Ligand SMILES: Nc1ncnc2c1ncn2[C@@H]1O[C@H](COP(=O)(O)OP(=O)(O)OP(=O)(O)O)[C@@H](O)[C@H]1O
């Protein structure tokens with residue numbers, strides 16, 4: 001177990017940011033922390049990094065108690081913060097070199113690592129540029145490079161892809177998988193469920209400082225009733241119709257709002273067909289129709305009763 | 311370590327506001343002061359009128375000896391004074407009778423009276439000022455020289471001629487010859503306090519360093535806090551870089567005083583460098599310390615620094631030298647622990663008093679406070695976790 005968090009409680013005044021959080025991260029995995037804004041992801045990471053005081057609980061990393069002066073543990077950790085943290089006064093290459101230098105003393109080795117990191121985030125053309133002149137996305141990439149240049153054993157990434165365009169985002173996500181293949185364990189937080197689903201081997205869903213569900217994305221989806229969500233747009237329905245649809249087999253939740261019908265069904269086949277058959281039999285016209293397999297959003301929705309993203 | 315130091319330097323130098331305000335502000339203030347105070351006093355410094363009074367030697371029974379003594383001792387002193395008079399415009403000597411001299415002193419026609427009574431020499435002055443210090447040091451200079459002379463006569467009579475010649479150049483008094491037009495006592499005090507303030511202004515550089523040490527203040531610091539670098543090392547690196555830059559700042563100020571404003575102090579500029587060195591070091595250390603204490607925000611701490619450095623400089627006589635005199639008299643200990651006052655005191659020692667012991671004491675006080683500040687900062691940020699980031 002590379003990280004073991006037990007009963008972690010963190011309060012900001014009267015606000016409980018972490019509420020008896022329990023987590024375990026295994027060596028070699030990409031562990032996703034998924035949760036809406038303010039669910040306590042960043043707070044959890046800052047506690048693990050020994051930056052924040054916490055009220056109760058324990059955090060062990062590599063089997064050791066984490067403390068601000070536990071340099072042995074710290075030397076094997078890399079961090080990509082949610083806020084960009086680079087020196088305005090240093091150019092891209094020097095920034096990476098500086099942060100790498102905090103971990104790696106040997107000059108030649110560092111040079112190699114910096115070079116690798118520059119290529120990793122695709123900033124080859126921007127080596128001598130100062131952060132002020134980088135666009136938001138490029139800045140994010142620099143931020144990532146600064147955190148991972150020294151090839152740490154454990155990497156914390158706190159929403160590293162905010163404001164990065166989809167193409168670079170994919171590149172970064174691939175890079176993260178590559179880092180993982182090279183042996184780094186990664187703790188990745190995000191509120192983009194697609195991202196988390198794409199790369200994480202295990203996911204913890206957080207809400208109000210608690211871990212409300214944990215498992216692989218398959219496991220999480222199997223946890224819930226929803227097997228399929230059918231959405232039909234531009235359809236005019238009476239109360240009676242809704243009641244009839246609700247009675248169809250496998251349907252467990254029907255909502256109707258602004259002419260859009262959303263039907264959630266348990267994982268059986270032909271759900272869509274049955275609903276459409278009903279509409280046709282009643283000669284009710286309808287617009288676009290689509291059917292989705294469950295997403296992590298459904299998991300979140302079913303557990304908390306609210307959308308992961310609004 | 312070297313790499314860290316290099317980047318610490320680069321980052322600070324590129325950070326205009328942090329480095330250059332502590333440079334520009336004292337420069338600007340010095341210039342303003344130069345035009346308001348410096349020039350006003352320009353004509354104030356005059357040759358010091360001095361009276362010399364021969365007193366009767368009372369011991370009649372030993373009259374013959376006394377006369378000899380008068381010849382050897384007193385005439386030599388008068389010769390010495392005359393030599394100084396001819397050599398420079400420092401003093402103007404007049405021989406007077408006792409009452410006449412006292413009256414002249416009261417009416418400020420002369421600034422001091424040398425009494426010559428056989429072998430005994432004494433000095434009476436009416437006020438404590440630069441002129442009296444000069445007269446005093448002429449006397450001590452002579453007396454130290456006389457000792458040498460007598461030793462030479464006793465042990466190496468053959469070198470006597472050489473020794474007498476040396477006597478004319480002996481002592482600290484000669485250094486005052488270099489005292490130029492526009493730094494009289496009070497004005498010089500202003501500039502000493504100014505240099506003191508410039509040193510303290512290093513606290514803003516130090517404060518910048520502290521910002522990069524504390525993870526609740528900047529994201530950058532947070533990233534450094536998670537790195538496996540010993541806190542003391544981080545602090546010392548920042549301190550070294552901050553001090554390196556600040557020392558250059560203070561040197562620029564001194565150079566500006568010397569080459570542009572052409573202010574002349576009694577002592578050489580070179581001898582003021584060590585004071586600037588330690589003073590500047592203290593300034594940076596103070597900034598790091600204040601930056602590290604407590605969990606208040608950046609704005610509040612900057613406010614504290616501005617307030618503290620202003621107050622300390624004020625007490626050290628920056629706005630009005632009388633304040634320093636007043637503090638010295640009523641709460642002397644305050645100015646022994648007020649770094650601004652200690653710095654300006656050290657400069658005063660170099661230029662006016664020529665008192666190596668007191669200078670040494672000043673330097674020790676500054677160094678000790680400096681170490682205390684850095685150690686304090688280290689203890690504070692060593693294991694620090696924050697309540698909120
Ligand atoms: N310094 C602070 N002082 C007081 N409350 C805070 C502080 N930092 C965070 N909080 C509160 O703690 C809770 C958890 O915040 P946290 O930053 O950990 O959320 P997050 O999951 O990282 O959110 P996001 O997705 O927006 O980054 C929030 O309710 C937030 O308002």
Ligand SMILES: [Mg+2]
Nearest residue numbers: 041042082158
């Ligand atoms: Mg966050």
